Structures are given as structure tokens and as C-alpha cells.
Amino acid sequence: MDAFTSFFDSQSSSRNRWTYESLKNFRQISPVVQNHLKLVYLTLCCALIGSAAGAYLHLLWNIGGILTSLATIGCSIWLLSTPTHEETKRVSLLMAAATFQGASVGPLIDLAININPSILISAFGGTALAFGCFSAAAMLAKRREYLYLGGLLSSGVSILLWLRFASAIFGGSASLFEFELYFGLMIFVGYMVVDTQEMIERAHLGDLDYVKHALTLFTDFIAVFVRILIIMLKNADKNEKKKKRRD
Numbered sequence: 001m002d003a004f005t006s007f008f009d010s011q012s013s014s015r016n017r018w019t020y021e022s023l024k025n026f027r028q029i030s031p032v033v034q035n036h037l038k039l040v041y042l043t044l045c046c047a048l049i050g051s052a053a054g055a056y057l058h059l060l061w062n063i064g065g066i067l068t069s070l071a072t073i074g075c076s077i078w079l080l081s082t083p084t085h086e087e088t089k090r091v092s093l094l095m096a097a098a099t100f101q102g103a104s105v106g107p108l109i110d111l112a113i114n115i116n117p118s119i120l121i122s123a124f125g126g127t128a129l130a131f132g133c134f135s136a137a138a139m140l141a142k143r144r145e146y147l148y149l150g151g152l153l154s155s156g157v158s159i160l161l162w163l164r165f166a167s168a169i170f171g172g173s174a175s176l177f178e179f180e181l182y183f184g185l186m187i188f189v190g191y192m193v194v195d196t197q198e199m200i201e202r203a204h205l206g207d208l209d210y211v212k213h214a215l216t217l218f219t220d221f222i223a224v225f226v227r228i229l230i231i232m233l234k235n236a237d238k239n240e241k242k243k244k245r246r247d
Helices: 002-017 031-059 066-081 085-114 119-138 149-172 173-204 211-246
Strands: none
Touching: 002 119, 031 085, 031 173, 031 211, 066 149, 066 211, 085 211, 119 173, 119 211, 149 173, 173 211
């Protein structure tokens, strides 16, 4: 927790030093790496479009479920095991993984549309805003400044896995689910920062695999989006129950 506190403290302390000119200052990032980042984020946008298409296919044909989740994992593993020189194949696998991921999230999106479509728009907008802000913070920070958070985040993911395992065996509770939800959101928001800095550092060292880096950021984006959407749906449900009690 101290590491997360220091992150936000450092951002608040440096806020007064940020000007329009400083926001355009990417001298720490070489032109080669800047071009790599453009490719990564362009590929990420295409993956998000593919994910939206997958969600739409679920709304049409109700295809989302365990099979699409397994297909997402399979395509991701296949992509990571494919040599980097087979660029077209790897991009196709990324788009396939994104489409299957969108179909897997489809049931949740369908629920949000049935309750209130504006919740879906707000959740996506909030995720995009958080992603943009934390990615920019990672780019503007000193090189490797937040990479040390990676160990803490990995430990957090392990805690989530153990909690999920314990819930499956001994049964869960509403309070435990709430903790997993908010703690998981904090973990994956942290990964947005760490993965962005790690991607930049790897690019400086010659790793220009933009497809793999786009897959990593896509995973972070979807993980945060799902948690924000669930939180907003829960809040909407609570508000609806309060209105019924008043009536």
C-alpha cells in the first residue's frame, strides 16, 4: 500500500510542474520507441473494435460463455508462441482473441443494456479516461520509476487467486466479493502503469513486438472495464432497490 501511496503522492506533487510544454516533452523516449508506441496503440484500438464486434455477435446469437473464454486463452497462447516475423498471422490471432474476449464479456454487456444503456457508455468512458491518464503518467515519469510496483501487483494477483480458490471451496460472501472487485480494480489500474513503463523499457532495449505489447494493454483495459461495469451495475441495482422502498 505504501508503494501505491507514493505513486499518487508523486503525481500530486508534480502536478504543479506540469505545463502544456512539459506534457509534450517526450525527450526520454527515442523516435524509434515513439513510432513503436504509435503502432501499439493503433493495434490496441483495432483490438477494442474487434472486442466490440464480438460483444455484438453475442447480442445477436448468444455465443458468449466458457467456450469463447477458452478460445481467447488459446488464441493468446498461440499468438505468444508464434515467431515475430509472422506478423500478419500474429495480428490475426490478436483480433481473434479480442473478438472472443468481447463475446465472453457479452453477457455482462447485455445485462447492462437491459438495465440502463448509459451505464455501459459511462463504464467504457471511465475506463478509457483512466487508461489514458495512467498511461500518460507512466510515459511522462522517469524511466523505470514505477517498474518496482510489478512485484507488489503480482502478489496482489496471487491474493485474488487464493481468495477465488477459497470462495470456490468454502463459499463466498457479498463482502468478500466487494473486496475482490475493488482490490482487483486497484491491481489492474496499477498494471496499466507498470505495463506501459515495461513496454517502453523493453522497446528501448530492442523489443519492438507491438502485437504482444498491444495484447498486454488490451488485457489490462478489459480487466478494468469489466470491474468498473460491475461496480456501476451494483450501484444501479442498489439505487433501484432504494427507490422501490421509498415507493
